[in-house]
Structures are given as structure tokens and as C-alpha cells.
Amino acid sequence: MIQLTKPSTQWEQSSTRLGGPLAALVLACAAPGALAQSAAPATYDPAFVQQMLKRLDAQDAEIKRLKSELARNGDAAGSAESAKAEAFPRLSFHGFGNIDFTARNAQDNTGKRSVKDTFTLGQLDFFLTSRINESMSILSEVVMEAGSDNKMGIDLERLLFQWRFNDYFNMDVGRYHTAVGYYNTAYHHGTWFQTAVGRPTMLDFEDGGGIIPAHNVGVHFHGDIPSGSVGLGYILEVGNGRAYNEADPGTVQNVGDVDKYKAVNLAFIARPEAIPGLQVGAGVYHDTLLPISNTTAAAGTPFLNAVGRTDELMFHAHAVYKHGPWEYLSEGYLVRHKSAGDVAHLTPAGFAQLAYKIDSLTPYTRFSYVHALNADRAWPFVGAAGLHYGPGVGLRWDFSTLAAFKVQYDLIHNSLAPDAAFYTLNGGTLTTVKGWDSMFTAQIAFTF
Amino acid sequence: MHTRFLSLAVSLLVAGFSVQAADKAQHLAIVVNKNSSLSDITSAELAKFFKAEKSKAPDGTKLVLVMQEAGRPEREAALQHVFKMSDGEFNKYFLQATFTGAVASAPRALANGRAVLRFVSESPGALGYVKGDEADDSVKVLKIDGKVPGDAGYALSCK
Numbered sequence: 001m002i003q004l005t006k007p008s009t010q011w012e013q014s015s016t017r018l019g020g021p022l023a024a025l026v027l028a029c030a031a032p033g034a035l036a037q038s039a040a041p042a043t044y045d046p047a048f049v050q051q052m053l054k055r056l057d058a059q060d061a062e063i064k065r066l067k068s069e070l071a072r073n074g075d076a077a078g079s080a081e082s083a084k085a086e087a088f089p090r091l092s093f094h095g096f097g098n099i100d101f102t103a104r105n106a107q108d109n110t111g112k113r114s115v116k117d118t119f120t121l122g123q124l125d126f127f128l129t130s131r132i133n134e135s136m137s138i139l140s141e142v143v144m145e146a147g148s149d150n151k152m153g154i155d156l157e158r159l160l161f162q163w164r165f166n167d168y169f170n171m172d173v174g175r176y177h178t179a180v181g182y183y184n185t186a187y188h189h190g191t192w193f194q195t196a197v198g199r200p201t202m203l204d205f206e207d208g209g210g211i212i213p214a215h216n217v218g219v220h221f222h223g224d225i226p227s228g229s230v231g232l233g234y235i236l237e238v239g240n241g242r243a244y245n246e247a248d249p250g251t252v253q254n255v256g257d258v259d260k261y262k263a264v265n266l267a268f269i270a271r272p273e274a275i276p277g278l279q280v281g282a283g284v285y286h287d288t289l290l291p292i293s294n295t296t297a298a299a300g301t302p303f304l305n306a307v308g309r310t311d312e313l314m315f316h317a318h319a320v321y322k323h324g325p326w327e328y329l330s331e332g333y334l335v336r337h338k339s340a341g342d343v344a345h346l347t348p349a350g351f352a353q354l355a356y357k358i359d360s361l362t363p364y365t366r367f368s369y370v371h372a373l374n375a376d377r378a379w380p381f382v383g384a385a386g387l388h389y390g391p392g393v394g395l396r397w398d399f400s401t402l403a404a405f406k407v408q409y410d411l412i413h414n415s416l417a418p419d420a421a422f423y424t425l426n427g428g429t430l431t432t433v434k435g436w437d438s439m440f441t442a443q444i445a446f447t448f
Numbered sequence: 449m450h451t452r453f454l455s456l457a458v459s460l461l462v463a464g465f466s467v468q469a470a471d472k473a474q475h476l477a478i479v480v481n482k483n484s485s486l487s488d489i490t491s492a493e494l495a496k497f498f499k500a501e502k503s504k505a506p507d508g509t510k511l512v513l514v515m516q517e518a519g520r521p522e523r524e525a526a527l528q529h530v531f532k533m534s535d536g537e538f539n540k541y542f543l544q545a546t547f548t549g550a551v552a553s554a555p556r557a558l559a560n561g562r563a564v565l566r567f568v569s570e571s572p573g574a575l576g577y578v579k580g581d582e583a584d585d586s587v588k589v590l591k592i593d594g595k596v597p598g599d600a601g602y603a604l605s606c607k
Contacts (some may be wrong), residue, residue: 137552
């Protein structure tokens, strides 16, 4: 055994210089040497200690050299990352999905529950963006979902060529979400983004009976308006608009416009610096609709073949406050249809939603209102006719940074039974009658 | 007497430098490329730049945001004082901004302050942050509301 009683201070000093783990390493390295010296005198040997100290100094020098090399490699990594900043295309992929369970107490005309409790596959959303240079990028969103016939379908929901010229002028060309109100552009097909389980009734997509044209194909300009702390901005959209097709109301005209008229949407927003998180905005959307002339009306289906040119005008306004734990969303719409030979029909609609985040939990409430006039000859565009209103309450639990569990209970009053023809046209089933209807939904929403 | 006075003055000067160095170390420096037209901006403008609500400097240079990796104290300070968000909220914010098309991608995150300095010094439109005492002359340190790291009342503290 080596006895190092006296030089132990020197050992400690070396250990202190090198740090705990390193001292252990040094001890381990020194051990074979020490073992080799097992024949050394059992008493204090200054020459041996000097030899060991030299060895430690050499190892110190080696460690410094390695640290320096490591630092140089770190800088090289930084340079490599710098170089990457200039590399195009920069592709980014995200996926979104949701799975729901719903229970609804809707009754049919005999008083029996007409809807079974059910699990529902939501949308599987593949979202791709790619920057092709400093100011241009491509955005695409492809969604897979099952229809009411349980068959899966694939939809290209968005395809945009984006040009970011400066803060005052930006352009997107392709299929986009119309900036009618706030919700339609802030929340798309990934329900994970939305606090609630779904969109407000009037903002359902075209195939779900929503009253607004959620998608459009055309060009979308947007930018800031120099206004200092008021934070003004504009949005101008020009697109094909939706088809006035009885067989498939509200179809997005992806590859051809059936009429010569273009849908135009002009909106202004303000984000005042004085109230961070506040956004208010208002705008107007206009399109001229012509029924597709070769549509054959099924017996009992209403109107469209008998309708001539129809002006569609939509006024929309919103006030949104999202700051810290608070989220307040409110929007109002007024849809005006004026068909040739008919009087103008107005459909007001709106919703308000309030949420407050407490750690991973977000309780929320929402109130929706739609009053779609049955007399409106373009009523398939305004969803189920009648007055629909009611509150909903829910709780969102972000149990992971990339996944959330939500439960929501909605109570809706329907002043009119929906027209069976409408639901047939939309491929759905007759599910509600006059009076109160309620629905419970549980949802897992995630991104990946 | 003169010697004692001189000694006192030197001591005070050294103490003053030490205090300022300590203060700078507790502040977050916002750094841009040395050729950037930015020099003095408000806290509100800074938030708009980092949240990608404004994408270009006044001279038209496209801004390239750079963060530090999760867990770094500098990132925590930036999230607290500039974004006013948690890390999860930050990720969701940029994911949603990407989803709505407002930005093409989330800001890149580099390993440490040295990598940020390197990146900023090499990229004309880069905008990033480092600890106040880490900023060197390879980059330009922005004044925020007229103040630089080390000044009393500087808005961006960093533990």
C-alpha cells in the first residue's frame, strides 16, 4: 500500500484544481501507476510524489488543450448554423389531429333520441411550409377526414404562394381562409389551436352548414397601415367566391368560376399598442351569385333553379383580447341576400367566447346566435333556417405541451325544425327538432 | 495626502466599473448586426420584432430572429420581458403564426450566447439577445427605451 499521509494536501489541491469528476478520472489513471509502484517503500517518498505531480500537470495541460479544441468546435457549429440560415428551401412539417366522443339528446319527430352516442375521428391535418427564399414561401394543408358515409376523403384545404414584400404589402396567391371576421383566419383545421372543441356554429365549414365562405381561391393582400401606436392594418381579398349550386351549396370554386363575378373582401384591423392583446376589426364581403343553370332540382328541394342573380353582402366585425391568461373572442355578422325579383333578406349572427387559463386548465364559455331566415332564397348558404342560440361551457386541459383534452357542453335552442331537404343536400341526417337540444363533446386534440 | 486621495479615487473608479459590470451581467442585451439601421427602439417595437409582427428594419432589411435554446437563462429572460409568455406559449404562438401563414417558420434557437454573437455578426438582418456582459464589439447592442444594459432602469433583467 502507498502511504500518502503527508502529501495528501497536495493531492487535495490537485483535486480542487481539476474538479471532482476529473480528480476521480486522474485517480483512476494514476491507479495503475500506483499499483505498479506497489513495491515502493511504504513510507513517504518525495520523488514519487514529484513524479505524480508532474503527471498531473501534464494531464492538466492536456485537459486545457481539449477544452480549447471543444470551444473551437462550438464556434464551428455556430458558423455552420449561420450558414444554414441562408439555405433554402427550409421545409417545416406539422401534423394535427383530433378524436371526439359526442352524446346528443336530439329527438326525432316521434320523441326518440335520433342520434347515437358516438366516437368520431376528426381531421388528420398535414401542414407543410417551405421558405424558398428570404421573402417567399409555400404553404400547404392537406386534410384527411371521414364523411357522414364513413368513407375517408382527402381535401386540399390550403395551397398558397406567399410573398412577404415588407410590413405594408404582402401577397398570398392560391386557396386561403377568407378574412371574414377573426376566427376563420386565426383557427384553421387543427382543433388543437382552438380553446373549444369546435368552431362556432355560424363559422362551420362549407360542407357543415356555416354561413360564411370559409375558403376562397384567389389572391389575398395584407399589411400594416402607417398609423403609429394605433396599429392599423388592412386585408384585401379577390377570389372566385363560392358556387351557387343546388346539388352542393357553397362549393369552393377551385378550378373554375361559374360566373364572371369575383368575390371581394375588404377589412381593416387595429392593434393599439396601449392595450396589448387587443385587436378590433371590421370589413365587408361581396359576391354576385348565379345559380348553375343545368342543375336539376329534386322534387321538394327549394328555390335555387328559380332564383336569378343574387347579390351577397356580408358585414363583419370582431373584437378580440388575448393577453396573459385571458382570451376573449367576439364576432358579429350580417349576411344580406338580394335575389332578382325578391326583397332583401338579412341574417344576423354572432358569438362571444371567454376563457381564462389557470396553469394547464382553461375553463371557457361561449354563446352563439344565428337567425337564418327561411324566406331567404339563398338559405342553403345560411345553414339551417330559423333562430338558433344558446350557451356552451367547457374545460380544456393541456396535459402535454402538444396535446389537450377538452370537454364541452352545449345547449342550443332551435326556433324552427331544420328543413329535411337542407340536410339531404348536405349529405347529413335530420338531427334536431324545434326546441332545446343539448350536446356533450369530449375531445383529444394534438399536434405532432 | 495626494497619494491617499489618488488611491481613493482609483478605488472608487474601480468599484464603479465593477458595479456596472455586475449590472450588465444581470441585464439582457439585444444585439443586431453592426451594419443594422436599428439603434434605439422602444419596448413595444422590440416585442413586435420578436413576435414577428414587424418583419423588416426601417431600411428594409429582413429581420432574422434568433433565440437561445430552451433552459438557457437568457431565453427565460426574453420570454418573460419581451414575449411575456411561457416556453410552451411561445412554441404555440409561433406554431399558430406559421399555421396562419403570418410567418414562414419559428425563429431558430442557438446553443448559447457565443453562437448568437457569431450568428448576428455574420447575418445582416439578425436580431438576438445575449447577457449584457457577453456582448462584444462584433455586434451592435440596441438601446431599449433609450437605455443600454448596465443603465439604471433598463427594462430587460436576466438572472
